[in-house]
Amino acid sequence: MTAAPTDLVRLGLALDDLSLVQGAGGNVSVKDGAGVWIKASGRRLRDLVDESGRAWVPLDLLLRANRGEAGAEAEIFAHRPRPSLEALFHALPFRVVAHTHPIGVCLHACARGPLPAGLIPDGVAFVDVPYARPGAALARAVAAGGDSAGVLGAGPLCFILRNHGLLVAAHDVDDATGLTWEIERRAIGLAASLQAEPLTTIAAVVAELQAPPLRAVGRAAQPATLMRALPPRPDPSLPPLFPDAAVFGQELAIDPARFYDDELLAATFHQRRASSAVMILTSEHRRVLVGTNAEALASATEVLAAALLLERTLVPSDRAAPLLETEAAALVALPSERYRSAGPPAPQS
Numbered sequence: 001m002t003a004a005p006t007d008l009v010r011l012g013l014a015l016d017d018l019s020l021v022q023g024a025g026g027n028v029s030v031k032d033g034a035g036v037w038i039k040a041s042g043r044r045l046r047d048l049v050d051e052s053g054r055a056w057v058p059l060d061l062l063l064r065a066n067r068g069e070a071g072a073e074a075e076i077f078a079h080r081p082r083p084s085l086e087a088l089f090h091a092l093p094f095r096v097v098a099h100t101h102p103i104g105v106c107l108h109a110c111a112r113g114p115l116p117a118g119l120i121p122d123g124v125a126f127v128d129v130p131y132a133r134p135g136a137a138l139a140r141a142v143a144a145g146g147d148s149a150g151v152l153g154a155g156p157l158c159f160i161l162r163n164h165g166l167l168v169a170a171h172d173v174d175d176a177t178g179l180t181w182e183i184e185r186r187a188i189g190l191a192a193s194l195q196a197e198p199l200t201t202i203a204a205v206v207a208e209l210q211a212p213p214l215r216a217v218g219r220a221a222q223p224a225t226l227m228r229a230l231p232p233r234p235d236p237s238l239p240p241l242f243p244d245a246a247v248f249g250q251e252l253a254i255d256p257a258r259f260y261d262d263e264l265l266a267a268t269f270h271q272r273r274a275s276s277a278v279m280i281l282t283s284e285h286r287r288v289l290v291g292t293n294a295e296a297l298a299s300a301t302e303v304l305a306a307a308l309l310l311e312r313t314l315v316p317s318d319r320a321a322p323l324l325e326t327e328a329a330a331l332v333a334l335p336s337e338r339y340r341s342a343g344p345p346a347p348q349s
């Protein structure tokens, strides 16, 4: 194993923007000899500057996992630091792979109907990939899409991942970052085709979600608990639009009387949470985000802001194409997602 290539960090920092990735979402990689440097699971793109924020995986191992070879996937995720849970599609035959969750792209990818003309720059090959569950299924869908387009290996190549985001494969970092930003710029410009109101920014929605005071509830017998009121969803019955919204937006309905007592809310959270560092407690007219540490709450708030922005845009115009209810439940139950929603890893000893 060699030192991480310097353009891996450059790639991560160029895409580390709230409009492109929320919380620890998104992942990037650079191939280097026989291996692939990939963002570590549960870390942000900016963390690629740290050794603990990046993982090295043999390319051959990724390819074997993509062929379904027994044990290969488990071997990948046994690496420390653990590579991104979306590591498998980083085996694409391009030196650089950049996967993001851009707000504008997600807006079109979570809407019913075909993608708008002009989303992808002229002359750039792209594939419209139907929704597939993150992990092996999505890696297979991406590889099949590239194969069927007959363009795999040439480049650069873009994939619009329905109900998920954007994947750009290129031979160098500048092409990957330039295309990601250009497609997102076009997506935002085309957002008017989906709704009447001007599109707000995700930064504005994050600020709105962070406006209610963060309450700290202390009790000697349990860990510190932080909570903050959340605004209502435009349609509370709408299933989540994308996987991270399913994982970080799952709600637990509780007795409305508990909402008047912070100690009771905190106790409910600690009784009911499994490995999740955050949880949304809800009654008919109230929602509150509860967690044990500020960083996990901040990460979840970014994902929830993205989900709310998309819902506020797509629900009034009846264009939302959500995940199936059964898919949302399956995502939450995945062992890998339970690990991820547990929040930032403990400091390495």
Ligand SMILES: [Zn+2]
Residues within 6 Å of the ligand: 025, 026, 086, 099, 100, 101, 134, 164, 165
């Ligand atoms: Zn993703």
